[in-house]
Amino acid sequence: MANDSMKGAEPAAATPAGWGGLADDWSADRKVFRNVPWGKAMMWIFLLSDTFIFSIFLTSYMTVRMSTTVPWPNPSEVFALTIGGTHLPLILIAIMTFILISSSGTMAMAVNFGYRGERGKTAALMLVTALFGLTFVGMQAFEWTKLISEGVRPWGNPMGAAQFGSTFFMITGFHGLHVSVGVIILTIVALKVLRGDYERSGNYAAVEITGLYWHFVDLVWVFIFALFYLW
């Protein structure tokens, strides 16, 4: 029961063998993370490992950018768009940033309404979040198409250092994959909220855990935006 797990009580002496036992043993970490649901602690640990993956990507980007003797393409110009006759530097990326931040805002509110047990509002806000995520992925697809048509490839590009393409596709591609997975998780959990699964179990932690993942995707974008696009 959810309530028993909160107290961090010792599990019964007889523990199951096999996979069930493995899950049981690991869930003993509630004794460390008091009052933190098991799923939430595990999500945080997953996010920690994901932090390292993105850190390594960004560090390798720094390394190749610092060590190349060929001039780095100017991201401000590469990602500029002309809208209505005005030339705007980096505008698409700025819009994508605002969209992702807005999705984080709606997600935070969804978690809040979830714990208040307001099913309709929670599901609606989660679906709005998913829609923002889809918009983001769509704009990223547009950005990739534009760059590919301009001759940017992972092994070279007409604007300057070849490493620009490889790091761009690797970092934004991996981030875009995270956003896409997030959209799928958001939709699934929102449908479960609507169906009343969490109302029956009395535990809306799943919404918060989904939220953690989604905010992390936004968090990673903050770093990519600053270090790749603005630098």
Add this chain to the structure above:
Amino acid sequence: MAQAKGQQHPISIYLAIWGLLFVLSAFSYMVDYFGFESYTRWFLILLFMILKAGLIVSFFMHMRWERLALRCAILFPPIAVLVLVGLMAIEANYTALTRLVFFTKAY
């Protein structure tokens, strides 16, 4: 089980943080739009980046309200990344220098 449990804070906090993130993102964009260069640019980019990341982690991800055991377990390990960044910066400088000396016609 109708009563609220888990993280429960007024909606106004989230709206305020949302607004702050918008303003900070606008500032980040302005850094590029007004074309700040060199150290001013890097300082401003990093400043806004850290502020935004801090707001997201502490408020949206509720880290501010978690117990210290969880906060330490999650927030300390990434510090190790700074060591990697430092090492790779030294390495990259060396590689760049070597390439300049041996692979460019400039010398």
